[in-house]
Amino acid sequence: MSTDTAVTTKTSTRSLLSARGLHVTFPGRRGAPPARAVDGVDLDIGAGEIVALVGESGCGKTTLARSLLGLVRPTSGTVSFDGRPLAYSSGALKAYRKRAQLVLQDPSGSLNPRHTVYDAVAEGLRIHGYAGDERAAVAGALARAGLRPPERFFLRYPHELSGGQRQRVVIAGALVLEPELIVADEPVASLDASVRGEILALLLRLRDELGLSALVVTHDLGLAWNIADRVAVMYLGRVVETGPVESVLTAPQHPYTRALLSVLPESEGAPVVLTGEPPDPSRIPSGCRFHARCQILASGEAAAVADLCRGENLPVLDGGGSRAVACHWVTGGTTS
Amino acid sequence: MSARSLLEIKDLRVTYGSGAAAVPAVRGVDLTLEAGSKLGVAGESGCGKSTLALALLRLLPASARIEGEVLLDGEDVLSMSWGRLRAVRWAGASIVFQGAMHSLNAVHRIGDQIAEPLLVHGRSTPAAARRRVGELLEHVGLPAARAAAYPHELSGGQRQRVMIAMALACDPRLIVADEPTTALDVMIQAQILRLIERLVAEESISLLMISHDLAVLADTCDRLAVMYAGRVVEEGPARAVYEAAAHPYGRALSSAFPRIGDLASRRAPRGLPGDPPDPADLPGGCAFHPRCAVAVDACTELDQELREAGAGHRAACVHVGSRTPGSTS
Numbered sequence: 001m002s003t004d005t006a007v008t009t010k011t012s013t014r015s016l017l018s019a020r021g022l023h024v025t026f027p028g029r030r031g032a033p034p035a036r037a038v039d040g041v042d043l044d045i046g047a048g049e050i051v052a053l054v055g056e057s058g059c060g061k062t063t064l065a066r067s068l069l070g071l072v073r074p075t076s077g078t079v080s081f082d083g084r085p086l087a088y089s090s091g092a093l094k095a096y097r098k099r100a101q102l103v104l105q106d107p108s109g110s111l112n113p114r115h116t117v118y119d120a121v122a123e124g125l126r127i128h129g130y131a132g133d134e135r136a137a138v139a140g141a142l143a144r145a146g147l148r149p150p151e152r153f154f155l156r157y158p159h160e161l162s163g164g165q166r167q168r169v170v171i172a173g174a175l176v177l178e179p180e181l182i183v184a185d186e187p188v189a190s191l192d193a194s195v196r197g198e199i200l201a202l203l204l205r206l207r208d209e210l211g212l213s214a215l216v217v218t219h220d221l222g223l224a225w226n227i228a229d230r231v232a233v234m235y236l237g238r239v240v241e242t243g244p245v246e247s248v249l250t251a252p253q254h255p256y257t258r259a260l261l262s263v264l265p266e267s268e269g270a271p272v273v274l275t276g277e278p279p280d281p282s283r284i285p286s287g288c289r290f291h292a293r294c295q296i297l298a299s300g301e302a303a304a305v306a307d308l309c310r311g312e313n314l315p316v317l318d319g320g321g322s323r324a325v326a327c328h329w330v331t332g333g334t335t336s
Numbered sequence: 337m338s339a340r341s342l343l344e345i346k347d348l349r350v351t352y353g354s355g356a357a358a359v360p361a362v363r364g365v366d367l368t369l370e371a372g373s374k375l376g377v378a379g380e381s382g383c384g385k386s387t388l389a390l391a392l393l394r395l396l397p398a399s400a401r402i403e404g405e406v407l408l409d410g411e412d413v414l415s416m417s418w419g420r421l422r423a424v425r426w427a428g429a430s431i432v433f434q435g436a437m438h439s440l441n442a443v444h445r446i447g448d449q450i451a452e453p454l455l456v457h458g459r460s461t462p463a464a465a466r467r468r469v470g471e472l473l474e475h476v477g478l479p480a481a482r483a484a485a486y487p488h489e490l491s492g493g494q495r496q497r498v499m500i501a502m503a504l505a506c507d508p509r510l511i512v513a514d515e516p517t518t519a520l521d522v523m524i525q526a527q528i529l530r531l532i533e534r535l536v537a538e539e540s541i542s543l544l545m546i547s548h549d550l551a552v553l554a555d556t557c558d559r560l561a562v563m564y565a566g567r568v569v570e571e572g573p574a575r576a577v578y579e580a581a582a583h584p585y586g587r588a589l590s591s592a593f594p595r596i597g598d599l600a601s602r603r604a605p606r607g608l609p610g611d612p613p614d615p616a617d618l619p620g621g622c623a624f625h626p627r628c629a630v631a632v633d634a635c636t637e638l639d640q641e642l643r644e645a646g647a648g649h650r651a652a653c654v655h656v657g658s659r660t661p662g663s664t665s
Contacts, residue, residue: 201607260522
């Protein structure tokens with residue numbers, strides 16, 4: 001019942017970014033079949049909402065994030081921002097990137113070592129021909145990212161900063177154009193444990209103070225628990241479970257989500273350690289794409305729906321706020 | 337008391353460079369590891385934990401000055417001859433490094449790399465080494481046929497398994513694992529941790545595991561030591577340190593990774609202000625005081641020794657045990 005109330009509160013927010021039936025396919029190398037990195041995803045991000053996109057490396061979460069920003073053109077499906085589908089002309093994309101910004105992982109790699117902090121943050125303003133007071137805009141962005149007093153950082157170079165400060169500079173570079181949405185790919189993965197909380201607190205504060213929406217791409221479920229409103233768990237190109245953070249993470253339904261949560265160090269109960277590596281997006285299994293690694297199917301618990309698991313595809317989950325899971329065993333084989 | 341500890345680190349100090357440019361990386365560390373037990377060392381970048389690991393086997397660059405004692409089975413690694421050291425490396429103790437991509441040689445087949453310590457130490461003929469490589473690979477969960485693969489043909493998790501097979505090659509008594517699961521996905525991390533736990537239990541190997549993730553260490557190890565700015569600031573039974581840390585830094589580390597379901601951390605990420613200190617420019621007094629929420633005036637001037645904080649549990653904080661700062665010996 002707690003899920004139901006969460007559903008009604010979430011669906012009332014206006015959807016800022018919306019993906020429908022999104023597919024991104026990369027051609028296969030050396031005669032291999034094409035890789036279906038994103039294989040049918042619906043996803044909405046509401047205004048002022050923080051959504052965590054969670055999955056293991058190779059599940060397609062970074063490709064999905066890039067296609068939401070127009071950095072990768074989807075093979076099929078649409079991405080709409082503020083109600084309008086993205087146009088892929090260079091002028092339209094440039095205008096879009098003013099409103100939706102990418103924050104890269106690994107701040108040491110995404111900052112030019114020869115540019116001062118000032119230049120790094122001002123770059124976006126210059127690209128977009130900002131007519132206002134550049135100095136004031138840079139100072140404002142640095143201050144919002146928690147680098148105070150901002151003037152003290154203007155002439156510093158990346159190597160003179162700590163990892164946390166570098167990540168703040170990268171965030172300031174995204175904030176300077178006053179976007180409505182940021183997409184952050186593993187924003188704290190390369191940071192020290194004690195600094196991690198401060199950067200996550202910054203993302204929360206930006207949402208509260210500026211109404212900034214965020215999609216946070218991560219493999220870290222603790223991060224989702226720390227800051228996200230909603231979580232989408234991705235496996236092999238598809239969202240397999242989604243809903244409000246509290247219900248998905250404390251009462252996971254999909255066997256894959258259950259397994260991910262069970263191996264966290266502090267989780268109770270026996271860990272379900274899936275064997276093998278996440279399979280290859282150029283050879284997605286038929287039926288449920290998780291069936292070959294599914295612990296429930298392997299244990300015989302899902303015997304009643306086993307034929308469906310092996311042979312029947314699951315529908316694409318709705319991208320809105322509601323709780324949904326793509327699993328024949330959970331839904332009792334009634335999804336198709 | 338009667339049984340000798342497998343590993344005893346006594347007042348270990350490591351300094352990089354010299355004179356005015358000297359950087360103290362490890363500033364007097366005492367640790368003990370009993371045979372067959374597992375010790376976790378937690379800390380952040382620059383705290384000296386990797387330097388500590390390298391010092392144990394004298395793998396530091398020549399510019400590093402090492403003082404103190406590292407007793408492996410009672411024998412001081414720091415003063416032993418090169419010939420003896422070569423025998424101790426691999427057979428006495430071996431290291432699993434972080435980032436297996438960079439630690440494996442990209443142009444050699446992994447089977448040859450695993451066989452190398454066996455052949456170098458003259459323990460095997462080439463044919464016997466090949467057989468042993470096959471056994472080792474299967475032991476770490478890889479097919480023996482993978483011996484012919486090059487590192488780039490393996491996934492990150494498989495490469496880490498190769499590193500572990502290599503560390504096991506000469507049947508060491510101690511394995512030092514430096515961030516063995518960093519940069520791996522959660523599921524692969526779980527696989528590697530289970531593998532390490534199984535091997536350590538089956539072969540009664542001792543484990544010294546280094547990580548920034550206190551939760552992972554608490555789950556794997558018997559005892560934990562928390563390092564900050566080159567010193568151990570807290571040490572004790574793993575559960576006690578993780579769940580009831582006595583040092584404010586230990587508390588911060590244990591709450592950095594939230595427990596899912598814990599409502600106190602929901603929408604409330606917890607971190608520490610400031611950054612880990614620069615070893616070249618350490619704050620005076622207790623090195624943690626600039627980031628400490630409970631620092632008192634004395635902390636800016638006086639560093640604290642480890643003191644009793646419970647059964648087998650010690651912490652270096654003025655708020656632990658005795659209330660009067662400066663009364664420690």
